[in-house]
Amino acid sequence: MVTTSSYLKHIDFHRRSYPHPNEYPFNLPSLKDLDQLKLHPAVTFIIGENGMGKSTLIEAIAIAWGFNPEGGTKNFSFASRETHSELHRYIRLVKTPYRPKDGFFFRAESYYNVASQIDKLDSEFSYSPPIRHSYGGKSLHEQSHGESFFATFMNRLGGDGLYIMDEPEAALSPLRQMAMLARIHELVVEKRSQFIISTHSPILMAYPNATLYWLTRDGLEVRKWQETDHYNIMKQFVNRPDMMMNELFNEKP
Template identity: 60%
Template structure:
């Protein structure tokens, strides 16, 4: 399946000639050092890989190059609690399609607390009828559990004709909530949305017909059943006692 010219993000390209050194961070990461061009599914693309492979770094660079705040939120958010993001986005070209999204969101698990705090800070100076939290369900994200606040964003802030870049959304979600996330994703895909997601969750990456890129030496497109995540989880659940004997001997 080729990318669709009308999708919001068709692909990214790394300006390899401008990279100062592929032996320095972040260019020495497996996700970056062999990157030339990465094409996305018009609906759902997953990026998976081991910790340290660079999947969050590459996702952040896509989001920032597209215009999102490095710590998450919509394009209207510009808060920064710590300037820890890499400069990879300066070397990434985002190739857009012919359609423009009406909305979008960059959700990253590691800075979600800062995002929720920024909403509370901004709302403190606004009259009730104008408060941002109304778009997130009306209740402070800090007054909910981590999982509840994550899901409040999916349920209330995400809407049709949007581009959504999600970094490890399963971090705060129980297995049943991850299944609910699949349902919500499917509703939004039917409403002309595009998702690019970095995840470790075999549940979330089971979304049908999605493209899955597994970071090894570079980006390898793989089938769901061939992912290390699926195989490890399947082996454990189908052979629990045997696996425990091996792991705990």
């Protein structure tokens, strides 16, 4: 087996250059005092509750690397709507001597737009093979939401790459999430890949030896998988569902 070679070491934040430090995105509690974010050579997770800045941070890293804000490869240049923040202008990606041969920014909320762009390019230009060939050979719009996600993970991510993902589990069943976990491991261990992932999935977070950054209103901290709210809430619910539902519905046991 071949172990991964990191492509990104860490991210520097130029806080003194923020134009409006009291405005979004620079005033996000989890990010406003952050100077540097070290990245694991294999898998780094960005986790936390909604509104803590996970997607904003992932987006900034992806754009700074050269990806389209809505997702896809560096060759994608479409824009459905300009909604990305300016954070990417105030960070510096510190790279290693290694250069990836592949890369992809997977963003669940705008993946429909990526699928539409692939169909559009295939219809307007005579690519040989067509772009959809790299995604399994079938239009992503002709598959269920979850199937199209999984087709990308299994076919488009070829290895020797930097893969940045924002909530990739959004349309996946628990079984598919476990299959994705296996795919990540294959790409890391056998095909020299590095992942940066924002997720709510306790299943994905279980990846061995990964770095987990927990974003809160008090800043950012490193946690173990078993120390996350996602893990503990799911564990409590599965082990004692009646008790949890009694609490949720304000009912006495």
